[in-house]
Amino acid sequence: MPTPREEYDQVFNLLEQHHKWFKESIPLIASENIPSPAVRETMATDFGNRYAEGWPGERVYAGCRFIDKVEFKCIELMKKLYDAEFVDVRPISGVVANLAVYTAFTEPNDILMALSIPCGGHITSGKKELGGTAGAVKGLVVEYLPLDYKELNIDVDKTKKKIQELAAKGKPPKFAMFGASVFPFPHPVRDLAEAFHSVGATVGYDAAHVAGLIAGKQFQDPLREGADVASLSTHKTFFGPQHGSILSWEKHAEKLKKATFPGMVSNHHLHAVAGLTVACAEMLEFGKEYASQIVKNAKALAQALYERGFEVLAAHKGFTESHVILIDITKHGDGGTIEETLEKANIIINRNLLPWDIKEGRHFMHPGGIRMGVSEVTRLGMKESEMKEIAEFVKRVIIDAAPLDKVAADVAEFRKGYQKVHYCFENATEAYKYVRIR
Numbered sequence: 001m002p003t004p005r006e007e008y009d010q011v012f013n014l015l016e017q018h019h020k021w022f023k024e025s026i027p028l029i030a031s032e033n034i035p036s037p038a039v040r041e042t043m044a045t046d047f048g049n050r051y052a053e054g055w056p057g058e059r060v061y062a063g064c065r066f067i068d069k070v071e072f073k074c075i076e077l078m079k080k081l082y083d084a085e086f087v088d089v090r091p092i093s094g095v096v097a098n099l100a101v102y103t104a105f106t107e108p109n110d111i112l113m114a115l116s117i118p119c120g121g122h123i124t125s126g127k128k129e130l131g132g133t134a135g136a137v138k139g140l141v142v143e144y145l146p147l148d149y150k151e152l153n154i155d156v157d158k159t160k161k162k163i164q165e166l167a168a169k170g171k172p173p174k175f176a177m178f179g180a181s182v183f184p185f186p187h188p189v190r191d192l193a194e195a196f197h198s199v200g201a202t203v204g205y206d207a208a209h210v211a212g213l214i215a216g217k218q219f220q221d222p223l224r225e226g227a228d229v230a231s232l233s234t235h236k237t238f239f240g241p242q243h244g245s246i247l248s249w250e251k252h253a254e255k256l257k258k259a260t261f262p263g264m265v266s267n268h269h270l271h272a273v274a275g276l277t278v279a280c281a282e283m284l285e286f287g288k289e290y291a292s293q294i295v296k297n298a299k300a301l302a303q304a305l306y307e308r309g310f311e312v313l314a315a316h317k318g319f320t321e322s323h324v325i326l327i328d329i330t331k332h333g334d335g336g337t338i339e340e341t342l343e344k345a346n347i348i349i350n351r352n353l354l355p356w357d358i359k360e361g362r363h364f365m366h367p368g369g370i371r372m373g374v375s376e377v378t379r380l381g382m383k384e385s386e387m388k389e390i391a392e393f394v395k396r397v398i399i400d401a402a403p404l405d406k407v408a409a410d411v412a413e414f415r416k417g418y419q420k421v422h423y424c425f426e427n428a429t430e431a432y433k434y435v436r437i438r
Helices: 004-023 037-042 065-082 094-105 133-137 156-168 189-197 211-215 250-264 270-307 335-344 375-379 384-398 404-415
Strands: 086-088 111-114 141-144 175-178 202-206 229-233 244-248 324-328 350-352 369-373
Touching (some): 065 211, 065 244, 094 244, 094 250, 133 141, 156 189, 175 189, 189 202, 335 350, 335 384, 335 404, 384 404
Parallel strands (some): 111 141, 175 202, 202 229
Antiparallel strands (some): 229 244, 350 369
């Protein structure tokens, strides 16, 4: 049996191995990003040991003199980024942000309209029988927004028809949630907001995946297009750390504040709030350039993969207008097997359901698709030419069946030139350097 000290040492050994592996890998998980050294520094501060229940300036705990100042600054900077009247930075994740939104605007058994999970929807908008947050935790009845499979977007006409059909049955939707986990194109918020409002529904927008693109003025602006509230996580296309926030209008401020605390959080991870404040400053300075490069890189990677024989969806409309691309991988295997194979070559992607997978008998462990995102590689300084190199690595693994150890070695060599975080004020520490403070 290992001793406690040996167990202790093994934890740090595993942590260091992880850092080394990611230093030599191509990270293409659409829901991940790499924070700047400055954000990493905030995460190691004493803020992470403190409590600050309540709104800044109205805390339940003492000792918040500087914590309050940082949180107020975070709110101020996020209001500038999103031109929002009200911001709450206390949700500790995108899931908690969505729960707070549901708490503020719905009651159990209300009808929520959102995309299904195979069509790109998030588990927080899922049905009770699937264990989804909306159904299982908040008791909402979920009706699906119709998706146009070819366009990879919500079908406006079918949605309007469904709203009226539900209203005619005396069961109008009370909440509509735009946004998704697979989110290549802006959703038709402007086209549908009035239809939802006309039956008394609140319009929400889950900006978890595209928060950085919205802040960088490269995607839609949901609050100006008719959304009543937007929820987000802060580490996908935003600059980290992992946290959540809510954007809305002042008229909804009190109900949202109460829903967050005491509804959803007690303490709200104050070191992460400090990190988010730094990230907001970075986004204000560098966000437009970064977001623009993300979209360029996503389009370039999609095009390069398409030219190498991969069935990248939505080719007829440029593949994507965000950070994410979706690939039907069924000609080469299933998504789960492809994910495992690429990981052995140090290429980190994730399997993903295609909209039609369930109807064709596939499931989430071995779906027909894979998903790639370029937020992290863009933050590492890669541009369009590097996307072609990445596509070639993927082709070597999946189509050419090249030896995985050889590809992994070539990937590690490729990564040597991309070890610093870009779009930040200071980057003296390498992106994946293990920092020891013991």
